[in-house]
Amino acid sequence: MARVDAGQQDTEDGGLRPAIEVSDLWAGYNGQAALEGVTLAIEEGCLAGLVGPNGSGKSTLLRVILGLHRPWRGEVRLFGQKVDRARRLLGYMPQVELVDWAFPVSVFDVVMMGRYGRLGLLRSPIRRDREAVWRCLEQVGMTDLARRQIGELSAGQQRRVLFARTMAQEPRILLLDEPFTGLDATAQHDLLNLFNDVRAAGKTLLVATHDLSCVATAFDHAACLNRKIIAFGEPRTIFTEQVLNATFQTHLLLVNVEGKTYVSYQ
Numbered sequence: 001m002a003r004v005d006a007g008q009q010d011t012e013d014g015g016l017r018p019a020i021e022v023s024d025l026w027a028g029y030n031g032q033a034a035l036e037g038v039t040l041a042i043e044e045g046c047l048a049g050l051v052g053p054n055g056s057g058k059s060t061l062l063r064v065i066l067g068l069h070r071p072w073r074g075e076v077r078l079f080g081q082k083v084d085r086a087r088r089l090l091g092y093m094p095q096v097e098l099v100d101w102a103f104p105v106s107v108f109d110v111v112m113m114g115r116y117g118r119l120g121l122l123r124s125p126i127r128r129d130r131e132a133v134w135r136c137l138e139q140v141g142m143t144d145l146a147r148r149q150i151g152e153l154s155a156g157q158q159r160r161v162l163f164a165r166t167m168a169q170e171p172r173i174l175l176l177d178e179p180f181t182g183l184d185a186t187a188q189h190d191l192l193n194l195f196n197d198v199r200a201a202g203k204t205l206l207v208a209t210h211d212l213s214c215v216a217t218a219f220d221h222a223a224c225l226n227r228k229i230i231a232f233g234e235p236r237t238i239f240t241e242q243v244l245n246a247t248f249q250t251h252l253l254l255v256n257v258e259g260k261t262y263v264s265y266q
């Protein structure tokens, strides 16, 4: 799906620049590499998975794309623009463990936090911001619970609130860190439906996850990461035993049922 918007640049050969382009990215902590020469390109309107085991660099890559972690070398471009000029295009959903659910704040207020980047420091929320928050709450089916304290929600509801906050940023690119962790099958399915709606609206989603089955059955593209990119492409093409074993460094069993690939840990 290609769309021309303000800020999107054409390439010299007339094509459109990918939503996310990462070139030869090296990054790490205290001299220890977490990402080694990572290169990938994600087209606009894609639901893309970033899969790898714990410690494989998924969160680091998302944080570099967000401009929150400075790489040692390499470059990130969003629709052809450098990150520092294009940060407003991004929406970020952090890992759920990074959120303090005991903090006494309502669902509405959490989603309004997604507007703060647009509000700046000096402006108070105006009607447009409140309307945007209601729209996002409606999108995730949470308007009835808008005044509820976030600590009183189920895990699935908390996840939908975080997603609504991400949408309140009005992003063209969404970076989601482990959104499925700890959810039961129904809540996971609901969240995936939301991702599909957002993709159908032309947005680009990059989702860090170790849930291979979900990526295998529902995602357009996947990048297998273990400090390096092991493989990138359509899940059904790249999810081979060899690639998954190299990514997860353990033996995984692939099961094909009615044309869909499922992954089982042994």
Ligand SMILES: Nc1ncnc2c1ncn2[C@@H]1O[C@H](COP(=O)(O)OP(=O)(O)O)[C@@H](O)[C@H]1O
Residues within 6 Å of the ligand: 029, 030, 034, 052, 053, 054, 055, 056, 057, 058, 059, 060, 061
């Ligand atoms: N703030 C940090 N300080 C030091 N090391 C870190 C920090 N964050 C991550 N790391 C290390 O970087 C590597 C990649 O971590 P991370 O990007 O969090 O992986 P993932 O999200 O795939 O679990 C790991 O070895 C981890 O221990």
Ligand SMILES: [Mg+2]
Residues within 6 Å of the ligand: 058, 059, 060, 095, 177
């Ligand atoms: Mg992580």
